Amino acid sequence: MGRRSRHPRLHQREPRMTNTQSSIAEKELRVQVTAALMLRGISQAEAARRLGLSNKHLNQMITGRAPLPLHWAERILALTGMRIVIGLRHDIEEQR
Numbered sequence: 001m002g003r004r005s006r007h008p009r010l011h012q013r014e015p016r017m018t019n020t021q022s023s024i025a026e027k028e029l030r031v032q033v034t035a036a037l038m039l040r041g042i043s044q045a046e047a048a049r050r051l052g053l054s055n056k057h058l059n060q061m062i063t064g065r066a067p068l069p070l071h072w073a074e075r076i077l078a079l080t081g082m083r084i085v086i087g088l089r090h091d092i093e094e095q096r
Contacts, residue, residue: 026068029084033073034062036080047079 037047048058060066074084
């Protein structure tokens with residue numbers, strides 16, 4: 001029988017969006033998560049330890065080599081005292 005992960009949710013992938021806007025938003029989320037950790041002086045190693053993740057997996061999520069699901073972004077940001085805020089705005093080009 002195969003080895004069970006201590007973190008079963010790590011292996012569940014959220015659906016990946018392929019359009020350019022989603023890709024930009026995902027990259028921006030990674031940048032913001034990284035900046036929040038740096039601003040609070042929390043190293044990736046410390047964040048990984050506090051979240052029960054391996055350093056390698058956290059680094060892969062932050063650098064884009066593994067998906068960064070919103071639930072993990074929320075947990076990482078919670079370490080920094082921050083949270084995700086999602087808003088809507090009108091696209092000026094569509095109004096013309």
